[in-house]
Amino acid sequence: MADDRGGAGGPEAVLAIDIGGTKFAAGLVGAEGEIIAAERVATPPGGEAETLWKTLTELIDSVLAREPATRVTGVGVGCGGPMTWPEGAVSPLNMPGWRAFPLRARLAGRFPGLPVRVHNDAICLAAAEHWRGAGQGSADMLGMVVSTGVGGGLILGGRLIDGGTGNAGHIGHVVVDPGGPACRCGGRGCVEAIARGPGLAAWALDQGWVPGATGARAEGLYEEAAPASGRQLSADAAAGDPIALSALARAGRALGIGIASATHLCDLDIVTIGGGLSQAGPPLFEPLEEALRAHARMDFARRVRVVPARLGQDAGLIGAAALIIHPTRYWTASA
Amino acid sequence: MADDRGGAGGPEAVLAIDIGGTKFAAGLVGAEGEIIAAERVATPPGGEAETLWKTLTELIDSVLAREPATRVTGVGVGCGGPMTWPEGAVSPLNMPGWRAFPLRARLAGRFPGLPVRVHNDAICLAAAEHWRGAGQGSADMLGMVVSTGVGGGLILGGRLIDGGTGNAGHIGHVVVDPGGPACRCGGRGCVEAIARGPGLAAWALDQGWVPGATGARAEGLYEEAAPASGRQLSADAAAGDPIALSALARAGRALGIGIASATHLCDLDIVTIGGGLSQAGPPLFEPLEEALRAHARMDFARRVRVVPARLGQDAGLIGAAALIIHPTRYWTASA
Structure with a gap:
């Protein structure tokens, strides 16, 4: 015991x-x-x-x-x-x-x-990046995860924001295209509906994407069918596949608009992005920046920076520990 | 002295x-x-x-x-x-x-x-509604003003959220239609670009609205030209003018989508709406509710209530006083 x-x-x-x-x-x-x-x-x-x-x-x-x-x-x-x-x-x-x-x-x-x-778990990742990762020193941060879902956690005024039911930080369900694709939540046009890995892969397949074909062609390897995953989409975009690039640009734009809204509402310094799709690099982050800068136009919002998360696979443990080690910052509940 | x-x-x-x-x-x-x-x-x-x-x-x-x-x-x-x-x-x-x-x-x-x-000033109005108005007892509230602009203030975890530069609460620049009308901020499709009184009046004029015509017709008064204001728009909608009703529905939808996004991001209990256009009643609030319920679909978000602000013209003074009387709630700055 x-x-x-x-x-x-x-x-x-x-x-x-x-x-x-x-x-x-x-x-x-x-x-x-x-x-x-x-x-x-x-x-x-x-x-x-x-x-x-x-x-x-x-x-x-x-x-x-x-x-x-x-x-x-x-x-x-x-x-x-x-x-x-x-x-x-x-x-x-x-x-x-x-x-x-x-x-x-x-x-x-x-x-x-x-x-x-x-x-x-998404809130723990945000706490981890704020405490020991890419958000250190920021008072006002949104920590995001872009993977099979899109989640997040908010740090405002140097403290984790829980919301009334512990659900603050749901950036994945900020609406960026009210007439857009249906979302798992029952809504329409949420960031997650567009930018989550599986949704993005499904969109790319609809456009004629053959997973792994571009990279395989470059290497002379046709035989093995690659999975239609967000990870494969990132790999194919890196190899120059135009449909994969379009898909990541589509995700980047949705993320950029959602981040612009969050920045205006919460007056953020920094947004960290982790999770599988965040590994895609410039094919995701360049369209994201372009959409963000087009929409985050209030003077105060121009300072916001979007950076990759830094902590990798230990982030979940570090953030969970933060709830205990720094309760004044990361655990406002009375329980 | x-x-x-x-x-x-x-x-x-x-x-x-x-x-x-x-x-x-x-x-x-x-x-x-x-x-x-x-x-x-x-x-x-x-x-x-x-x-x-x-x-x-x-x-x-x-x-x-x-x-x-x-x-x-x-x-x-x-x-x-x-x-x-x-x-x-x-x-x-x-x-x-x-x-x-x-x-x-x-x-x-x-x-x-x-x-x-x-x-x-919008933050003071939110503090006032939280302290003495329609938001009393809520831990997580967005206080909005819909008038010549659309502004707001956030109370989360029972405390006013300032943001890094004192600009948290800018619900007016949450994006609800990325390809929509240009906004004063330089962006596009912000809540304010659609729902601010003057923007709404301009849209209605474009659609053929004759300010005051509907009400005047009812009263047999044609002579005096009414101003193309948000207030007149509300009056004409109340008198049944179909274009005025469409304009308020348009504003209501934009507000509802923006509130859905804010609710998902901040896990809100309540949203209070004050300002001139909030006087329009059901022609504004019914389309607002419809859009809100269509987009605020996460379980935790369904509890949010949207209510008219309660304090009227004294709200600004009451909120300004709150900065001094309850600093632990409404003044987190060290200065």
């Missing part, structure tokens, strides 16, 4: 947990955001509630066993939404086994006496 | 000032937001910097003379933007005589030893 661990004199760390549809990660994170130990496992596909929970607790035990002298001072968790917040009953879109699963309560039972805080 | 006034035992009040392109207002406001005394004067048209300042100081002296026993504890000011913030050097769009006029510094010289705080 974690509460039996470590002496009063042992080193201290936060147990950080990052729960996603493809992997679970757990780590011990130090006071400056350094990863002391971390492990990952694949999310059990189709796992039922207790299977998922067992996978998580085994992962936690394994990580804790690597640093037996370390005293855990709290548990921070980033998890895919939706969830009730700050109660932390989670229903991650990509994990049907957990529906209103009392993740925070179960972890609190496992670590009695310690603070256990659960927040949206 | 104000600092010679009142005994230690006298009643206390805040001197609140509301500076706009058409009028200056000054008042003494008590701890619960009650107006103890207030006066208004027309803004001197085309006034130079010192003429405007003299008008303001005479107005202040006149109000203070009405309550000689009252001790002033601070000076709160709402003023048309843009301004440097929190320094309070103001350049109101509609008052060319003040360009980088050091309003805060001049008032600080007039009231030595007292806190003097200047903020954007």
Whole structure:
């Protein structure tokens, strides 16, 4: 049991947990955001509630066993939404086994006496980039993730903004084309409806995109069919595929308009963009900048900078730890 | 001089000032937001910097003379933007005589030893509605003004959000139709470009609107030409003019989409709408609600309510006073 661990004199760390549809990660994170130990496992596909929970607790035990002298001072968790917040009953879109699963309560039972805080995974990524990544020193930041969805978290006045239900930062559902494509949310023309990887890939296929063909042609390799993914779209754009380039330009414009709106509404300094599609580089970021500068025209909005996220795969753990290590900045809930 | 006034035992009040392109207002406001005394004067048209300042100081002296026993504890000011913030050097769009006029510094010289705080007028209106008006009890609110421009202020987590330059809350420049009409800001398709009174009136004239014709016809009065104003548009819509109704529906849709975006980004409870055009009633609010509900589709966003502002013409003074009376909520700047 974690509460039996470590002496009063042992080193201290936060147990950080990052729960996603493809992997679970757990780590011990130090006071400056350094990863002391971390492990990952694949999310059990189709796992039922207790299977998922067992996978998580085994992962936690394994990580804790690597640093037996370390005293855990709290548990921070980033998890895919939706969830009730700050109660932390989670229903991650990509994990049907957990529906209103009392993740925070179960972890609190496992670590009695310690603070256990659960927040949206995109919000943890924003907190991480603000604390230790590309947003350091900014008082007013939007941290974005562009991947199979488009998510985000807001830091305003130097503090994480939760919103009334813990859902502030949903830049993916800012409307950029009211008559545009239908969105998973039930709306139309949201940033996410246009810029999420799968939506973008579907659009490109409609336009005649053959995934991998451009790169394969260059290398003389025709045989293997490439997946119609956002990642492949980025690779094909880098290889010069005109449809892939058009698709990324389309995503970039949607992101740029959405960021212009967010900047006008929230008076932002900086926007960080992470996630798979953000790896696409200039084919995404140049049209993004062009649309942003065309629409963010108020004097105060011209200072906003859009930069790639910096922390990579550890960001989720660092942001989860931030909920515990810097609560005055990243945990305003009373719970 | 104000600092010679009142005994230690006298009643206390805040001197609140509301500076706009058409009028200056000054008042003494008590701890619960009650107006103890207030006066208004027309803004001197085309006034130079010192003429405007003299008008303001005479107005202040006149109000203070009405309550000689009252001790002033601070000076709160709402003023048309843009301004440097929190320094309070103001350049109101509609008052060319003040360009980088050091309003805060001049008032600080007039009231030595007292806190003097200047903020954007739309932000003061939002603070007022949150403190004493339609937004009371909400933690997460957008307070809007729809008039010759479209402005706003954000309260998130129970505190006024300033943004890095004091410009948070610019809902008027959230983009709702990227290919839409040019906006005064230099962008295109902003909420304000569509929904501001003069823009809406111009659109209606283009469609063949004859201001006042519908109402006049009903009353048998043809002679007097009515102004092509947002107010007239509201009146004509109320009288059943189909073009006026279309114009208000157009504004309502733009507002509804912009509010949907703001709700998704900021996880809002409530949006209050004041200003001249907000008087139009159902012809504005019904299309607004329809567009809002079509686009605010995330579960958490469905709770948002849009309501008319409640405070009327005193709102500016009440909000200016809030900067002094409740600084932990409404004045986060260190100055």
